[in-house]
């Protein structure tokens with residue numbers, strides 16, 4: 001035991017601490033808003049209303065959330081095997097390449113319901129490949145996965161630029177992107193679901209990838225806590241020595257975990273590419289991979305937490321866009337700052353308040369300390 | 380009677396449904412050594428953790444030196460002069476000894492003066508108490524025995540007046556334990572107060588002034604050591620008479636099941652740990668390997684179980700060789716009937732963060748019984764875990780409980796249950812009863828002998844001479860990586876002790 005503090009009950013662990021972190025992030029963000037001379041409370045209202053107030057806002061929020069669910073799951077799967085996959089960004093980018101190849105060659109021949117499965121497989125396979133290489137280098141050559149995945153983000157970016165200004169670019173076009181996909185490559189929207197509840201939607205990119213993301217969240221839960229492979233990944237994640245003892249091959253488990261992680265990252269590309277833009281453009285991932293790290297940490301590596309955290313970040317994206325529109329003195333850059341603060345407090349500084357809360361718990365309600373073990377499932 | 384150093388009054392502590400301590404009263408006189416004994420899970424460590432500020436009591440009062448105190452964190456305890464040597468070491472594995480000792484006691488940002496001060500202070504403590512450890516050695520490279528010395532040094536360095544030791548001798552050889560006891564006596568003579576938790580009643584008799592017995596969370600008796608006996612204490616602990624030495628019949632050794640020939644193993648630094656060792660284990664016999672910790676036994680076990688690379692030699696399991704390149708698949712060896720209870724249950728034999736039921740299949744998770752295709756058969760795993768809990772009397776009997784929250788002895792039972800219930804042909808066991816109470820020792824020894832009587836080959840490595848002598852049909856003594864002698868079970872402790880110290884070996888070499 002490394003901390004001199006006892007354990008927290010589950011509700012504090014999964015509810016109170018994220019809430020406190022989030023509140024602090026918003027307070028600090030509020031101070032930033034005050035600094036530029038705006039009213040932080042009005043800003044907060046605009047942010048929340050922008051994200052959830054109207055049907056269109058909700059649809060956008062969920063569209064962004066879809067992207068973050070994929071990247072969050074990707075980071076979480078690797079993390080359960082104690083691998084810090086920073087390469088989600090690049091894996092998603094390369095996943096987009098897979099989709100581009102499928103769509104460019106088949107979009108006018110196949111209906112969406114045939115093309116979509118093919119694109120899922122292609123994006124997952126390309127993402128998995130991009131995860132495989134750093135995993136192989138770690139398992140066989142001992143190069144640290146954190147370093148190699150970062151480098152692979154750059155390699156992915158350069159490769160995509162090379163392809164998008166060359167091979168994949170339609171002749172004569174000025175834009176570094178593929179031609180627009182047609183027909184089968186345009187996924188059905190889900191906006192009508194929100195409209196069922198009476199809200200009006202002008203136009204929003206929410207599409208069936210959202211459902212796919214939820215399915216993947218469930219599958220990841222199954223994988224981690226209900227399959228033999230997940231058991232092995234968690235064993236290795238907690239104790240490589242115990243894994244060795246149990247006959248779990250380090251090479252195999254590291255490769256598998258990273259390929260699954262990469263596949264999930266690759267599938268992220270489906271959402272913007274087939275659900276929204278209908279082309280593969282330069283830098284279409286735009287940081288979603290890194291947001292995935294924060295989402296996974298904030299969601300405590302559990303799919304349910306990840307879905308909730310992803311929706312939160314979706315809200316920040318969508319509401320933030322509204323905010324910079326309504327309050328011109330709050331620029332897009334400031335929105336990025338606010339998002340950064342949330343990432344900072346909820347993700348990176350996740351443990352900052354924990355010791356204090358534990359100490360408070362220990363002195364006020366000693367009975368609850370240590371009960372987590374009995375109540376909470378090892379999730 | 381001398382003034383009480385510590386008084387615990389009406390202490391209660393529950394973990395969910397488990398009442399670990401109920402209405403405990405305890406008084407420890409200043410300048411004495413007070414023993415606490417009790418079965419696994421009786422609540423000893425919990426009580427001491429409350430005293431050390433690791434847990435807070437649900438109700439009750441603590442007095443130190445007559446004054447009521449609130450101990451909310453271990454810093455409070457340290458400030459009150461209470462030091463603790465934990466059952467499970469609380470050291471940072473990749474720090475050096477010196478860094479571990481000053482951890483939490485640093486007082487300048489650059490650590491320069493802290494380190495210098497610590498170095499001289501350590502030097503003094505080491506000389507004064509004979510606790511030799513290289514201050515610059517990295518913890519993970521030290522054998523457990525030495526790691527424990529670091530724990531003691533840590534407490535002394537913080538100026539502990541009251542020293543709590545939770546099963547300090549669990550990992551020590553008899554000689555090392557004697558050494559420790561000399562240190563404790565010295566500390567006592569200097570007026571320090573010592574609380575000693577141990578499962579070894581002999582130690583209680585040898586060193587304590589008074590002794591308290593706990594059973595299932597309650598304090599059932601306190602005795603003046605001189606006025607009690609081992610038998611009485613054991614009975615008080617378990618609530619029934621206990622066989623301190625398990626009866627066993629003559630062994631009927633059968634065919635050779637495990638054969639080790641000229642095995643040589645080096646550690647990561649290239650030091651020879653196992654040096655040209657050869658022996659056989661036949662079905663129906665228990666072969667015990669005695670030796671002071673760190674003489675190659677651990678490496679021997681690891682090489683045989685396919686975890687560690689061996690430089691040369693041959694190991695045959697049922698007449699077929701084992702891959703000694705360190706790339707052997709321990710899973711495949713399990714299929715071939717080799718079960719292994721590793722010495723280090725915390726990092727190797729168990730995943731402490733797992734639920735009990737998850738650990739009860741570790742290594743056998745490939746077994747069809749526990750699977751439904753690619754999925755874990757959760758129902759079967761739970762049923763199987765409950766079954767083992769029942770058979771091995773693992774407490775608390777909750778397969779959903781996190782393994783870290785089981786007491787040491789019960790954790791060991793989880794490992795043993797898993798390995799023994801697979802009905803292996805060959806069972807190799809490292810430190811079968813480390814940290815295990817007398818009742819459970821009796822149980823484990825009976826099970827090991829039952830395995831033998833079913834014709835299994837059993838190889839036991841233990842630093843407990845008593846254990847080796849009462850279990851083994853043949854005893855091999857290891858010293859400096861070599862097998863320096865083979866004796867029958869009738870060998871005396873003195874004789875084995877000399878072999879373990881390498882005396883005979885050196886004489887023979889000269």
Ligand SMILES: Nc1ncnc2c1ncn2[C@@H]1O[C@H](COP(=O)(O)OP(=O)(O)OP(=O)(O)O)[C@@H](O)[C@H]1O
Pocket residue numbers: 370371373394395397398399417418419420421422423424425426466774775784785786787788789814816
């Ligand atoms: N953090 C915890 N959460 C839940 N239960 C716990 C926790 N810590 C201890 N327990 C339970 O409390 C009881 C007392 O445990 P404790 O560790 O004090 O026993 P012990 O007497 O030290 O046993 P041992 O001799 O095996 O070390 C056990 O049933 C144990 O499983």
Ligand SMILES: [Mg+2]
Pocket residue numbers: 423424425466545786787
């Ligand atoms: Mg204990």
